[in-house]
Amino acid sequence: MKTLNEIEVTKKSEFKSTDTKMEFVNIFFAGKRYRVLKGLTILKALEFAGYRLVRGVGCRGGFCGACATVYRTDGDYRIKVGLACQTMIENNMYLAQLPFYPAIKAFYTVDEIKPSGDLFLRYYPEIMKCLQCNTCRKVCPQDLDVMRYIAAAQRGDVSRVADLSFDCLQCGLCASRCPAEIVHYHVAQLGRRSYSRFMQKPSTHLSKRIEEINSGKFNNEIESLIKLDRKELEIIYSQRDIEPEEEIAPKKDED
Amino acid sequence: MSYPELMIESIARVEETRSSRLKQIMPRITLEEKQILLENFHPDYKSESFRKLKIGPNRGDKVPHELADLLEARSRIEPKDFDLSRVDYETEVLVIGGGGAGTAAALTAQEQGIDVIIATKLRWGDSNTIMAQGGIQAADKENDSPVRHYIDLVGGGGFVNIPELARALVFDAPMIIRWLESLGVMFDKEPDGTMKTVHGGGTSRKRMHSCRDYTGMEIMRVLRDEARNRGIHVLDFSPAVEILLDESGKCAGAILYDLETEEYFIVKAKATIIATGGMGRLHVQGFPTTNHYGATADGLVLAYRVGAKLIFMDTVQYHPTGVAYPEQILGQLVTEKVRGMGAQLVNNEGFQFINELETRDIVSAAIIRECTDRNLGVVTPTGMVGVWLDTPMIDIKHGSGTTQRTLPAMVRQYMRYQIDITKQPILVYPTQHYQNGGILIDENAQCSIPGLFIAGEASGGVHGRNRLMGNSLLDILVFGRRAGKNAALYASTTKVNSLTLKHLEKFHQELIESGVGLERVSPMLLPDYSSHLSKIRRKGGVIIA
Ligand SMILES: Cc1cc2nc3c(=O)[nH]c(=O)nc-3n(C[C@H](O)[C@H](O)[C@H](O)COP(=O)(O)OP(=O)(O)OC[C@H]3O[C@@H](n4cnc5c(N)ncnc54)[C@H](O)[C@@H]3O)c2cc1C
Ligand code: SF4
Ligand code: SF4
Ligand code: FES
Numbered sequence: 120m121k122t123l124n125e126i127e128v129t130k131k132s133e134f135k136s137t138d139t140k141m142e143f144v145n146i147f148f149a150g151k152r153y154r155v156l157k158g159l160t161i162l163k164a165l166e167f168a169g170y171r172l173v174r175g176v177g178c179r180g181g182f183c184g185a186c187a188t189v190y191r192t193d194g195d196y197r198i199k200v201g202l203a204c205q206t207m208i209e210n211n212m213y214l215a216q217l218p219f220y221p222a223i224k225a226f227y228t229v230d231e232i233k234p235s236g237d238l239f240l241r242y243y244p245e246i247m248k249c250l251q252c253n254t255c256r257k258v259c260p261q262d263l264d265v266m267r268y269i270a271a272a273q274r275g276d277v278s279r280v281a282d283l284s285f286d287c288l289q290c291g292l293c294a295s296r297c298p299a300e301i302v303h304y305h306v307a308q309l310g311r312r313s314y315s316r317f318m319q320k321p322s323t324h325l326s327k328r329i330e331e332i333n334s335g336k337f338n339n340e341i342e343s344l345i346k347l348d349r350k351e352l353e354i355i356y357s358q359r360d361i362e363p364e365e366e367i368a369p370k371k372d373e374d
Numbered sequence: 375m376s377y378p379e380l381m382i383e384s385i386a387r388v389e390e391t392r393s394s395r396l397k398q399i400m401p402r403i404t405l406e407e408k409q410i411l412l413e414n415f416h417p418d419y420k421s422e423s424f425r426k427l428k429i430g431p432n433r434g435d436k437v438p439h440e441l442a443d444l445l446e447a448r449s450r451i452e453p454k455d456f457d458l459s460r461v462d463y464e465t466e467v468l469v470i471g472g473g474g475a476g477t478a479a480a481l482t483a484q485e486q487g488i489d490v491i492i493a494t495k496l497r498w499g500d501s502n503t504i505m506a507q508g509g510i511q512a513a514d515k516e517n518d519s520p521v522r523h524y525i526d527l528v529g530g531g532g533f534v535n536i537p538e539l540a541r542a543l544v545f546d547a548p549m550i551i552r553w554l555e556s557l558g559v560m561f562d563k564e565p566d567g568t569m570k571t572v573h574g575g576g577t578s579r580k581r582m583h584s585c586r587d588y589t590g591m592e593i594m595r596v597l598r599d600e601a602r603n604r605g606i607h608v609l610d611f612s613p614a615v616e617i618l619l620d621e622s623g624k625c626a627g628a629i630l631y632d633l634e635t636e637e638y639f640i641v642k643a644k645a646t647i648i649a650t651g652g653m654g655r656l657h658v659q660g661f662p663t664t665n666h667y668g669a670t671a672d673g674l675v676l677a678y679r680v681g682a683k684l685i686f687m688d689t690v691q692y693h694p695t696g697v698a699y700p701e702q703i704l705g706q707l708v709t710e711k712v713r714g715m716g717a718q719l720v721n722n723e724g725f726q727f728i729n730e731l732e733t734r735d736i737v738s739a740a741i742i743r744e745c746t747d748r749n750l751g752v753v754t755p756t757g758m759v760g761v762w763l764d765t766p767m768i769d770i771k772h773g774s775g776t777t778q779r780t781l782p783a784m785v786r787q788y789m790r791y792q793i794d795i796t797k798q799p800i801l802v803y804p805t806q807h808y809q810n811g812g813i814l815i816d817e818n819a820q821c822s823i824p825g826l827f828i829a830g831e832a833s834g835g836v837h838g839r840n841r842l843m844g845n846s847l848l849d850i851l852v853f854g855r856r857a858g859k860n861a862a863l864y865a866s867t868t869k870v871n872s873l874t875l876k877h878l879e880k881f882h883q884e885l886i887e888s889g890v891g892l893e894r895v896s897p898m899l900l901p902d903y904s905s906h907l908s909k910i911r912r913k914g915g916v917i918i919a
């Protein structure tokens with residue numbers, strides 16, 4: 120027998136189907152059963168079920184880490200995790216969202232985080248309690264080698280922490296599962312800021328240009344451009360020379 | 375999941391023509407052809423999708439219906455009955471919106487030694503800023519100059535950019551990059567500290583600075599971390615729903631609505647900064663969008679009601695290559711890099727129809743023509759139409775492994791749906807990307823209302839009618855910092871009189887008199903993506919449109 124959902128969806132719906140076979144699956148959200156269209160992400164399945172989400176959703180595109188979700192699939196004892204906007208539902212999936220995880224962040228000014236062997240230990244001494252269970256790595260939706268960057272932090276290897284952790288979305292899933300109660304993403308943030316501030320060289324061309332601008336070097340030229348009418352500007356624009364592109368992977372147009 | 379039957383048949387046709395297409399470059403079209411293409415197929419030229427506003431500072435100007443519906447709408451509160459005597463927070467500067475512009479503004483205001491509160495709609499940082507991948511522009515290389523940047527900027531914007539704003543953008547740019555550098559933003563650099571820079575659409579010099587493929591995320595992470603360190607007060611899940619004025623007509627704070635407890639809170643502030651971002655979630659003309667969940671034009675609505683003028687709201691930026699299949703990631707951005715590396719755009723029959731390196735508006739219009747007029751689009755099982763972006767060509771042209779190496783996030787994303795983009799093409803369609811215009815500001819990031827400052831995508835004028843990639847991340851920081859500084863200076867010399875919502879009463883009156891009526895309510899705050907059926911159930915079974 121068809122449920123009301125199925126009849127309605129095939130009759131009038133936002134899913135204008137060309138092959139009308141709509142399949143449905145069960146999901147259990149916080150223990151409660153919903154019948155939803157097959158093939159949706161967890162995020163869209165919850166909305167299909169009628170939720171107007173406030174928590175647990177942000178960018179909807181895998182960038183912000185707001186939609187961390189814990190789930191179990193049919194017949195599997197293991198707890199799984201993923202981003203609701205990136206993970207597809209399965210029949211009889213049991214899930215709960217984890218949109219916030221209590222975590223402690225160290226406070227510092229950027230000048231006091233010079234790289235040193237004990238930088239991370241000063242602010243996050245608990246990293247020494249890592250059991251090397253590798254859970255953090257297994258849960259990371261960005262496939263980061265989280266355990267390795269924690270090991271690098273223990274050694275005070277700032278550039279390694281920065282490099283290995285760069286793609287971190289700060290979703291909190293690693294911290295939620297870590298038996299040593301480490302807050303990996305804050306450790307990583309400290310590492311990246313320390314690295315960029317002190318281990319990367321400042322750009323000299325940047326200082327030079329700022330000096331030039333402050334000294335008024337370009338003022339006259341800009342002022343005379345501002346005075347031009349549209350036709351004159353159009354000519355200057357179309358006659359400007361363009362720096363040649365020698366890379367194999369040119370970036371074109373807007374992102 | 376991979377591709378369904380019908381789409382696989384179409385892919386076979388794409389494969390059949392691939393070897394001959396590899397040798398073939400589609401000629402660029404002439405200026406006249408471009409104009410005809412745009413007029414017939416670019417969404418901005420579809421006059422029935424716009425209407426003239428009946429009330430407010432932009433009366434008579436045309437804007438998309440979706441935006442007009444929000445601008446011509448009543449407040450969710452009843453101004454006469456609202457008790458303004460119970461002030462919940464008092465601060466010198468209130469920043470509305472916790473994205474890149476808002477956080478930069480708050481940091482800068484606080485540097486002036488004054489109190490700041492950030493009120494934001496979702497979590498702090500859940501924003502368009504965090505989604506920006508490509509990069510940020512600044513003319514800081516030897517062969518470049520702010521003058522060149524200026525020329526590129528106004529050329530891209532259709533020569534209508536407001537000159538003073540454009541000048542501020544290009545002059546502040548190197549200083550902004552230096553600020554980010556000093557805060558510990560991890561730019562892509564050579565070992566000697568030289569910034570690695572590349573071209574972007576419409577740049578005449580390579581001035582696109584990047585932080586790998588996550589430029590916006592890296593900037594947002596660092597600004598937020600810094601603001602946390604400095605103890606800036608943040609109220610999250612608390613969108614502003616109305617701007618407050620005082621008896622003398624100055625801006626005096628805002629009314630916040632707690633999305634969780636459904637309570638209203640009054641923030642009294644000497645200066646207020648609107649940094650609420652864009653409007654992708656209005657789905658103008660039904661387009662999908664790349665924007666985050668909270669991009670619903672709230673700031674435009676709030677500012678319009680207190681009498682601020684909008685500019686360039688009749689142009690919307692569409693990104694030509696948004697995901698059209700699978701449905702799960704509909705509308706998300708497929709970076710231009712893919713076309714830059716040689717993937718061609720191909721229709722249902724396997725034929726090219728436009729040089730993929732034409733400008734964004736032209737490519738968008740050409741894709742729309744293919745999918746509508748020419749009926750040569752590919753239809754998906756959910757009824758979406760699109761054209762193929764022939765991604766396997768990248769590895770064929772540049773050697774196997776290139777796609778994996780240069781576009782790892784994209785390969786990973788499609789693999790989740792069992793689509794191997796190195797072996798199969800992907801389906802794309804234009805997607806709503808950026809709000810070119812916004813609330814009109816001056817060089818100090820101030821709008822026409824004393825005490826009200828605007829920064830970021832919510833503001834308008836600097837980009838003219840079309841923003842170039844990398845100038846937006848720049849704009850939010852340039853004008854975020856200017857707004858923060860000027861709001862702080864202004865706050866230190868001003869006094870707020872008693873609060874009022876008289877402007878709202880007047881606005882409601884205008885709604886009635888113009889015949890618009892009081893039915894629609896705004897700001898939208900969040901889109902409602904619950905299914906049609908649950909909407910019916912919520913209304914007790916009444917079928918709604
Ligand atoms: C996918 C994508 C890729 C992009 N790539 C690039 C790029 O490579 N280079 C570039 O320069 N630009 C890029 N852009 C554009 C750029 O990222 C944005 O225009 C810019 O970040 C906007 O910043 P903002 O601070 O003004 O707004 P946002 O970052 O969107 O922040 C606005 C904040 O205000 C909050 N808010 C909204 N309404 C309210 C309310 N009523 N009350 C309180 N808070 C509210 C929102 O929740 C949000 O947190 C891209 C955009 C997208 C979507
Ligand atoms: S989960 Fe915690 S204890 Fe386990 S490896 Fe990761 S950091 Fe170490
Ligand atoms: S490292 Fe932790 S917080 Fe960062 S993305 Fe991975 S699981 Fe999420
Ligand atoms: S909603 Fe942002 S990562 Fe899922």
